[in-house]
Amino acid sequence: MTDPDVRASIMRAVYEALCESGYTELTAQDIADRTDKSKSLLFYHYDSKEDILGDFLEFLFERFDERVAETRDRPPVERLAVFVDWFLYGPEENDRQSFHVAMLELRTQAPYNEAFREKLRKSDDQLRAVLEEILRDGLEAGEFNEHDPEETAALLIAAFDGARIRQLTIGRDEYLEEVRRGTATWVFDDLLAEDASFPADRDPSTLPEPDQQHRLAADLGDGGNGDADESTDDDPAERDRE
Amino acid sequence: MTDPDVRASIMRAVYEALCESGYTELTAQDIADRTDKSKSLLFYHYDSKEDILGDFLEFLFERFDERVAETRDRPPVERLAVFVDWFLYGPEENDRQSFHVAMLELRTQAPYNEAFREKLRKSDDQLRAVLEEILRDGLEAGEFNEHDPEETAALLIAAFDGARIRQLTIGRDEYLEEVRRGTATWVFDDLLAEDASFPADRDPSTLPEPDQQHRLAADLGDGGNGDADESTDDDPAERDRE
């Protein structure tokens, strides 16, 4: 796989296919169909379907790195607020529920798949490092009260991830809101130093604006309004495969 | 499905098969093999494989109900401690990582499967109700300081579930410990009224005893020491399918 364009086009096809079919139902054909190339070409570039998905995880994390760097120059309180927003409500690749559901399926394969697990660990390390850095910077800057950044980061990430997963799987959107309020009450209220406060438009105790979302989809060339069904069924979670 | 014995034997087979094959790789044959009956009989009792799994979820939640009732007469602080322990480290069916991994796979199918989703919602309702009841009882009994039980329950469940999921998928056991400490620091320390405290052997800021575990497996007739690999590889998450 030398040509980055080819890789990008395959990665984009994987993304779209995951959105439409989910991980479990994903076939090599689904991916090829979203490419202007043949199915056999996939196996020319990759050893197996798993290998393709492994590279897709890699691809995702390469991009995550780029994003993180972008906000490093903002003050810690703001970065924390952005982090919460991003994790719980998007933006960026959080745009499509269907994609996140598929990623969740993929994560559950990690116990059976060394390659997946390794990439997910790298990703986990990254995520915790980002949050811990925010917390440490805030401590140093006097914006946050004394606390153990490692422990706090672990709690916040677990809570946000858990909330996201429960929302995605059983389709209860309230979860996000409740957990956001819960962290505001139990963590952020105590964390923020007297004179520090969340920026008004980022306060985790209020709902966020649906702002510059859809980054991954946009980068992948889609604009975030692809044909993934944003089902308007009575059951908001319904995403049944045809 | 009239005969409860037949159902029980199928449910047991499903449990064992999930432990050994995971959900994604689970076949009707895998289930039948752990039964003294034939594969075709499964389809006599159930409409489809999904239907079997749906009933398995139902079966699980019936049993959950029974369990919950058992502790209802203990004081709230103790019940909270037991809840934390149970969620994060077992006991009961938490004993087998492999089973929980499979359940996680199954949960990720809920967005595609109305029946799964419905049962998981019922289960979620139950779980939250249990925790909220503990919190409310504690408030009334003056053991807990003033707080919003709904919000707190949502946060705790999200955090514990998120921690469990991260531990299971990427195999980082530290997660459980860190998150337990995180909740102790940020939530429990503030929650407990001046004169209340966790029972010594249940304090969420210390490691729990490996006590009466293995309840589901035991009930299912296995004793909890089936041949599910409790891999002692250098990579603790490794559970690769053969």
Place this chain on the structure above:
Amino acid sequence: MTDPDVRASIMRAVYEALCESGYTELTAQDIADRTDKSKSLLFYHYDSKEDILGDFLEFLFERFDERVAETRDRPPVERLAVFVDWFLYGPEENDRQSFHVAMLELRTQAPYNEAFREKLRKSDDQLRAVLEEILRDGLEAGEFNEHDPEETAALLIAAFDGARIRQLTIGRDEYLEEVRRGTATWVFDDLLAEDASFPADRDPSTLPEPDQQHRLAADLGDGGNGDADESTDDDPAERDRE
């Protein structure tokens, strides 16, 4: 595989498919097509294509046993003559060149295939035992001059097999004749005691009658005149796959 009729029908399909496609080009579909059943049924009864072929070898040798017994009551000289005839020119399953070519292909897979090798060894043991028994009986009966039956059997089988293989692969029918004469000259002339001689119609120094041939095909229900191409090209060996 309990039902012997099903097995027999599959074995027959294998035989026909081998005759028409050869071993190398043989597909599971080729076999299924000669059955009134589906391709998947083959994999219900057998674990793999190789497994089917392995059982085919087994099937062949079961039948070989039955045949051998039939001639055991004839005098050694006659049995030897029959043996030579059978080996070099048929009868029985020797009827179809195409089948023998396919068997030859299959034999060359033995070095890569434990199961094949094992069956072929059994077959080899059988064949040698049969010939050695003839030779020993002849010695005892005074029909043959003193010699080492093991050594002689090895030589004869090697010579006949080699002749057959060369004839089949390069299509030189003279080979059979020459080698028959060669063995008559160098071996049989010296082997036969003064007063013993081959029966007139079986003398290995004259051509055999095309007699009761086609036994395998007949038993398999075909009559030996199936649609296997008995090509009448200018090149008698030509059997090019379509």
Place this chain on the structure above:
Amino acid sequence: MTDPDVRASIMRAVYEALCESGYTELTAQDIADRTDKSKSLLFYHYDSKEDILGDFLEFLFERFDERVAETRDRPPVERLAVFVDWFLYGPEENDRQSFHVAMLELRTQAPYNEAFREKLRKSDDQLRAVLEEILRDGLEAGEFNEHDPEETAALLIAAFDGARIRQLTIGRDEYLEEVRRGTATWVFDDLLAEDASFPADRDPSTLPEPDQQHRLAADLGDGGNGDADESTDDDPAERDRE
């Protein structure tokens, strides 16, 4: 194909690939991998994979010619002894069982492949001519008793080839020895004139020295000690593909 160096390097690659993969499993990629050129180039030089193999047979026989000439000035008895040794135990390309197994697979394709058949016939003609010439020269020189050289050559070649094939396919090395003894007893003892005898170190009734073997491999640039597995398993025939 003009450049003889290119051809030689491809032929060498074919030889190595045959040793490692056998004929049935041989892919164009296997050949290209043992070249410093690309797979596509093979199809620039040859019309098809079969065409490459056809040329490989041609290549082999060109070299056979050269070899034969070398011994033409030795006395017939000695040449016969060398012939037997060479055929049954090496030397030259007989060194690698794996190569011979592959050649055997290739020979069994001759019935389906006009080009292969033609080359194998030429080879067969050559081989018989060589042996017949030895026998005729021996007759003329009075070293051999009266006999029909054509018939004798046919018998010997068939016996040796058959022995080799049985040894290779079912892995019974005794075959070679038994057949050698068989020919010594039944043929050579009678063939040699009173006053002629095999040279001491070449007597076909004793085991040969492992002498200047490995000619083909050497010529092909390998030295005969490539990494072809000279398996020392308990099962000497084992050569299972990975």
Place this chain on the structure above:
DNA sequence: GATGAATGAGATTTCATTCAT
């Protein structure tokens, strides 16, 4: 000459599900 990319046409298996008995 030389190659990387590309592909069509399979081949083997898998499996949920059905059906006759």
Place this chain on the structure above:
DNA sequence: GATGAATGAAATCTCATTCAT
């Protein structure tokens, strides 16, 4: 109830061969 047999519809992967450059 119970089962062995049966099957259709895929799915992954392979590979000889071609083609644009």
